[in-house]
Amino acid sequence: MRKVIIGSRGSMLALWQANYIAKRLQEECNLSSEIKIIKTKGDKILDVPLAKIGGKGLFTKELEEMLLGGEIDLAVHSLKDVPVEFPQGLKLIAITQREDVRDCFLSHHYESLQSLPVGAKVGTTSLRRTMQIKLKRADLDTQSLRGNVQTRLERLKNGDFDAIILAQAGVNRLGIEGVKYMRALSVEEMIPAMGQGALGLECREDSEFAPLFARLNDENTGLFCESEREFIRCLEGGCQVPIGIHASLQDDKLKLQARLGMPDGSKVLEDSILGDRNNHLALAQEFAKRFIDRGAKEILQEASRVAFA
Structure with missing residues (x-):
């Protein structure tokens, strides 16, 4: 089987992540690979706050274009940077076991x-x-x-x-x-971003390697991160909006806790919910509705206007 081409940003941390995945693919799937470094919009524009240069795909768009063009087989992302919607033809194939979420x-x-x-x-x-x-x-x-x-x-x-x-x-x-x-x-002091601490592996839907890439998925981390991403999707939030969301297990129940608001802390909503881990997406949707009913979308729209001004 041919070598897998892994796309990665060029920072020391991004390359650590790509090399970590390359090592696991070799050890667990007997797949050899090489890493191709790609500069993203978020890497090129460093003199402007992230929120002012756009909230979606700042660190993923160029990698996704190369996936679609067949120049790379796999993109390794910090999951917190990955938008909740994917371009047609691409999918999130695995979410790796989470590091420290804080x-x-x-x-x-x-x-x-x-x-x-x-x-x-x-x-x-x-x-x-x-x-x-x-x-x-x-x-x-x-x-x-x-x-x-x-x-x-x-x-x-x-x-x-x-x-x-x-x-x-x-x-x-x-x-x-x-x-x-x-x-x-602590999570109580500062609720993390969706997917923080986990890596997201993205590939083409028709990739010949997809079944092997999927072996790197961690079931519990996937459950938590899918819940967090569903909450963000329901709120129509992106990677650069002021939302903290964290999923964990409490006595075998799925616990979600979230905090969102204006960047200056003037308007903040927070809440938590416990529910059935086997219905994690429905729980995330119910939790998001609580926030929406309290005016969350209006607050986030106002926050975006301020941040992007």
Whole structure:
């Protein structure tokens, strides 16, 4: 069988992820592969906040075009960057076992969000994180922080920011050290993005390798991430909207908890629900309806107008 061509973004973290999948394909499916690096729109435009350059497909569109063109066989994504709708002819074939789902606070001088001085600068790419930071500390100056993980760490070291927020999964995967204060934020403190910590594998619907790629799917992670993605789909939200959604098991029940609102924390809705794990999509739909009935879509539309202005 021929080599599988894996498409990946070029950052250290993206290449770690692609190499991880390549190793698993070799060990578990006896498939050899090579990695092709592709620059996405989100990688090329670094001087503008993500929300201002569009909310869908910023880190996936070019990879998907190459899938459809037959130039690559598999795209490896951070699942939190993957829109909930796929182009015709493509599908999400597997969701890998989740790493740590939480966000991480990093600072060289302050041990927590609570200990930051009034007006401190906090760097983040995410409206979701900004909204939840402002909910706790309206006085903090949240600023856009673009670039790969190493670039963000360098800017923290240089004093551009008093603290930054990264995904704990990326911190773990890259073995980041040398930052005095690194603290994982509990899900209650900061609800993660849909799919955070998991990798999404995308291929053509007619791919000859699809049955082998599917072996890398993790059943529990798939259950959780499908629930989170269904919640986002019902709200018509994208990857760059201020929504935190997290699925977990509690006494064999599926628990969903979510928080959404304006980026400045001025209007925020939050709730949780417990239900049958065997009807996870229906539970996510019911949960989304609760938010919609409370004006969630109007809040998100307003949030988008502010963010994209």
